[in-house]
Amino acid sequence: MPKEMISMYRTRSVWTRARPVAGGFHQVVASQVTTRVVPHIGAVSRREWNALVGPDAFYTTHGWLDGLRHSFGNDPVVLAEDHAGRLLGGVPTWPGETDPSDLFDLTRMLPGLHIPAEGWLWLGPRRGTQNALVGPAPGTRPILGPLLDRTLALARSRGLDGVVMPYLPSRYALLLAAAHPRARALLHSADTLLPIPQGGLEAYLAKLGRRDRHRRRRELRDLSRSGAQTAWRPFTPDLQDTAVRLITQNRARYGGTPDESWMRRSIAAQRAVGVLDDAYASVVTRDDSPVAIAILYGCGDRLHARYFGFDYARHQPAGEYFVALYQTPLQHAAKAGYRHYHLGISAWPSKIRRGAELVPQAAVILPVNGTVCSDDQAAEHNAQAVRAWRAIAPGRPHAYGPAWSDWVSQDTES
Structure with a gap:
């Protein structure tokens, strides 16, 4: 050594x-x-x-x-x-x-x-x-x-x-x-930090400006018309292969490696040490097949968005990113006791339009x-x-x- x-x-x-102690620290x-x-x-x-x-x-x-x-x-x-x-x-x-x-x-x-x-x-x-x-x-x-x-x-x-x-x-x-x-x-x-209102998605939308609120509702309608469905669930082992495949496609699209082993190794390590015990999956499906997934981590009263994946090989995006990372988590996070949502360090204007603070x-x-x-x-x-x-x-x-x-x-x- x-x-x-x-x-x-x-x-x-x-x-x-x-x-x-009373009045401060001693x-x-x-x-x-x-x-x-x-x-x-x-x-x-x-x-x-x-x-x-x-x-x-x-x-x-x-x-x-x-x-x-x-x-x-x-x-x-x-x-x-x-x-x-x-x-x-x-x-x-x-x-x-x-x-x-x-x-x-x-x-x-x-x-x-x-x-x-x-x-x-x-x-x-x-x-x-x-x-x-x-x-x-x-x-x-x-x-x-x-x-x-x-x-x-x-x-x-x-x-x-x-x-x-x-x-x-x-x-x-x-x-x-x-x-x-x-x-x-x-x-x-x-x-970027987004407050999570206790009233869930509707309370979140109500706090947005009129134009931004109409746009967010249109995203939900467009996704519904595409036949997609959303789910919020613990990130359990049965989702691992889907997550690895979709997240790797997203990383490759934006300059990352197309090799799935990197993501597979990361998820396996996180599960081994217990990090995924408090992780969630926000999943979008079409025809009963997952086309998008976001993985988020809970810690105290904070939720952290970390990974997003989409099946670019088989589908064209129809707003799944925004629904998986915003609307679906905000519908469910408050019920689990989360009050603050960390969205990360990219796409700042888009996140600001959705109510985030820099x-x-x-x-x-x-x-x-x-x-x-x-x-x-x-x-x-x-x-x-x-x-x-x-x-x-x-x-x-x-x-x-x-x-x-x-x-x-x-x-x-x-």
Whole structure:
């Protein structure tokens, strides 16, 4: 085993264990933080890790990370512990990759800053586009410096240029960047979040503007006229072959691999570690044959859309995407206790027209030496990014939630 996997890297930092009391949190214990690298998430207690995962952090749960391990192999995890070995927080790592999507190419993610695309240690789950910090909020802040130091040491030991944690919501990105004087938080994307009304689909439609509401009802009518039927059900093993076939067709259509083994391996791994215990399938059928499927994951009061597939080899689309990913889940999700629906980082205008809110995401970048840009350059980049995102839907105030105010001070045109 490489030394980096077994060595202990100790840093002096005061971590305060907090417990809730009337009126806020009370500091009760201070101790030295120790950081170390373990070879994979399987070396960490599932119970201890998940106890530190927030309600909006499904893709950093132990189960999701363990599913990735079963699919793609071991990725090291950096841990922060107290002197007694109790877990205080952690951050997964992975080597990054290039693919046609450019989702993990810093040069394309942050144009104008001239950041090299390669040479970075990536933090967060492999190919994660909705990242979060793992730690005992509000006691997270004091452990972030030691965690960053340890990830930076890991990057240095591999001859890399530094570390990057992308796709972080504002509060996480600003907190992490503040933990190191050379780190920079740079806006580069936006998640889409749709509130799930308790009244189901009709309550959702009632909240839309008149034109958008008429369009959504027309989508339902058009699908009904095509003879299609919809179903909402747990994602059980009998659906696996259909899901693999249809999702692979969709991925191939948009530049992904036509090889079904990738998707088959991923689903098998997720079922093995229990991730699919809380997964749903939104299925559209024609003539009793599935033509479209969406796979969604439940975590707390949040629902996460992850995969969509369609039988392009045999059928022409007739609105199945929108019904499978919007109308059908919204009809059923509230009954299961879900209140927030994460739709992902693509097709923003279409999702906004369907009532979604944009949630800003930033990358925190920390080189081994120096900085990727000055404070002034970071502020200017973020100001331009805010203006660009606001231009996507200028007449739809619902599209911009309170998290954008975290960057308002940098937007000179606000």
